[in-house]
Amino acid sequence: MTSVVKIRVVLPAHLRTLAGISPQASDEVELDVEGQATQRSVLDALEARYPMLRGTLRDHVTRERRPFIRFFACEQDLSHESPDAALPHAVANGAEPFLIVGAIAGG
Amino acid sequence: MSGVRVLVGTRKGAFVLTSDGKRDRWGVEGPLFAGWEIYHLKGSPADPNRLYASQSSGWFGQLIQRSNNGGETWAPVGNQFVYDGVPGTHQWYDGTPHPWEFKRVWHLEPSLTDPETVYAGVEDAAMFRSTDGGLTWGELSGLRGHGSGPHWQPGAGGMCLHTIILDPSNPERIFIAISAAGAFRTDDGGVTWRPINQGLRSPHIPDPTAEVGHCVHHIAMHHSRPGVLFMQKHWDVMRSDNAGDSWHEVSGNLPTDFGFTIDVHAHEPETIYVVPIKSDGEHFPLDGQLRVYRSRTGGNEWEPLTKGLPQSDCYVNVLRDAMAVDSLDSCGIYFGTTGGQVYGSADAGDSWAPIVRDLPAVLSVEVQTLP
Numbered sequence: 001m002t003s004v005v006k007i008r009v010v011l012p013a014h015l016r017t018l019a020g021i022s023p024q025a026s027d028e029v030e031l032d033v034e035g036q037a038t039q040r041s042v043l044d045a046l047e048a049r050y051p052m053l054r055g056t057l058r059d060h061v062t063r064e065r066r067p068f069i070r071f072f073a074c075e076q077d078l079s080h081e082s083p084d085a086a087l088p089h090a091v092a093n094g095a096e097p098f099l100i101v102g103a104i105a106g107g
Numbered sequence: 108m109s110g111v112r113v114l115v116g117t118r119k120g121a122f123v124l125t126s127d128g129k130r131d132r133w134g135v136e137g138p139l140f141a142g143w144e145i146y147h148l149k150g151s152p153a154d155p156n157r158l159y160a161s162q163s164s165g166w167f168g169q170l171i172q173r174s175n176n177g178g179e180t181w182a183p184v185g186n187q188f189v190y191d192g193v194p195g196t197h198q199w200y201d202g203t204p205h206p207w208e209f210k211r212v213w214h215l216e217p218s219l220t221d222p223e224t225v226y227a228g229v230e231d232a233a234m235f236r237s238t239d240g241g242l243t244w245g246e247l248s249g250l251r252g253h254g255s256g257p258h259w260q261p262g263a264g265g266m267c268l269h270t271i272i273l274d275p276s277n278p279e280r281i282f283i284a285i286s287a288a289g290a291f292r293t294d295d296g297g298v299t300w301r302p303i304n305q306g307l308r309s310p311h312i313p314d315p316t317a318e319v320g321h322c323v324h325h326i327a328m329h330h331s332r333p334g335v336l337f338m339q340k341h342w343d344v345m346r347s348d349n350a351g352d353s354w355h356e357v358s359g360n361l362p363t364d365f366g367f368t369i370d371v372h373a374h375e376p377e378t379i380y381v382v383p384i385k386s387d388g389e390h391f392p393l394d395g396q397l398r399v400y401r402s403r404t405g406g407n408e409w410e411p412l413t414k415g416l417p418q419s420d421c422y423v424n425v426l427r428d429a430m431a432v433d434s435l436d437s438c439g440i441y442f443g444t445t446g447g448q449v450y451g452s453a454d455a456g457d458s459w460a461p462i463v464r465d466l467p468a469v470l471s472v473e474v475q476t477l478p
Contacts, residue, residue: 056167068166102166
């Protein structure tokens with residue numbers, strides 16, 4: 001039987017709006033992720049919950065992270081880690097959130 | 108009483124301006140999709156409640172929004188634009204081969220007869236079509252697959268397919284324009300395409316009369332005369348009387364024939380409008396005077412329209428998709444500026460007034476004439 005872990009995710013404001021998340025709701029969304037918590041499994045769960053986010057974080061076809069999207073957790077930049085690498089234990093056990101951040105750029 | 112709905116795309120969201128047929132008092136709704144670039148939004152001629160919008164961002168990519176109730180509510184539909192097969196290469200700015208990469212949708216053109224069918228012109232230049240209300244998109248790859256594709260090159264704004272004109276008399280015929288490849292036409296519903304650039308002259312390319320490589324900024328057509336096309340090229344205002352088979356210049360007495368936008372009066376097919384811009388190096392009006400020029404003779408003889416427009420210290424631009432007309436008895440004309448103004452005229456351009464003054468930079472303006 002596959003285990004399910006609860007992962008806390010913080011989204012950029014524009015994507016919260018796009019996903020229809022109320023401004024009054026928690027700053028975090030909580031996702032049920034089956035199996036090991038990795039960037040790929042978390043993003044798959046996020047896109048399953050909010051299909052309108054497909055294509056906004058990673059390319060539809062290659063599944064690569066969009067250039068201006070960064071992934072942080074536990075004060076580390078995970079953007080260039082393998083999408084199939086295990087996320088830090090503190091993210092996997094719900095102690096820390098997985099942060100999806102739009103790069104600081106533009107006007 | 109009839110009315111108009113003006114759909115405005117800007118650098119930071121969309122705005123909807125509404126008025127009754129008098130067009131002297133306006134309601135302003137927005138920003139919709141606040142903070143996102145809205146390159147274009149347009150209503151279906153077959154169902155004015157069906158609207159499509161192109162929403163994009165350098166961070167989060169492309170979205171297509173759809174409304175089924177005249178803009179009261181919107182929902183994202185499909186945003187997967189995948190080129191057919193191996194994308195291949197076009198020319199980069201320095202002439203070297205560069206792979207085709209999807210960046211954004213510049214223009215959405217709903218079918219004249221079916222609200223579920225809509226065309227998308229994209230950067231890097233290609234044409235897509237949806238027949239399910241924007242849920243799924245397929246490339247009309249005969250255009251990009253035209254043998255000249257490897258020689259297309261981007262203009263300063265990118266290599267974009269920005270103009271789509273559907274022929275009301277022939278559902279198999281579509282005109283499109285690409286910066287900087289030129290104009291193309293299909294006569295078989297988008298399966299095959301051919302360049303229609305004969306007569307264009309562009310001194311900034313190695314062969315000024317080449318089959319492709321021209322920086323066509325915009326094309327306009329009057330629905331009653333689908334074989335007559337008017338073009339604002341990078342430099343030069345051009346006209347074709349044979350559906351693009353050949354073009355001749357009609358810049359005439361314009362003070363400068365550089366510009367981006369061009370449009371046709373709703374009821375007078377020989378009355379056309381341009382907004383002359385100083386030059387390709389200085390994208391603002393001559394002498395700080397914002398002037399629309401009107402020709403009632405299909406070109407060559409032009410008159411400046413200035414009443415109500417700023418005639419000093421005005422240094423905005425008017426982009427290619429930022430002018431539109433309504434079809435009320437007294438034709439209304441609208442255009443938006445990079446300074447965030449949207450000007451309207453309810454008397455075919457004789458006089459103008461700002462509808463709004465302080466929006467983000469305006470990328471596109473479309474008009475729906477409502478019953």
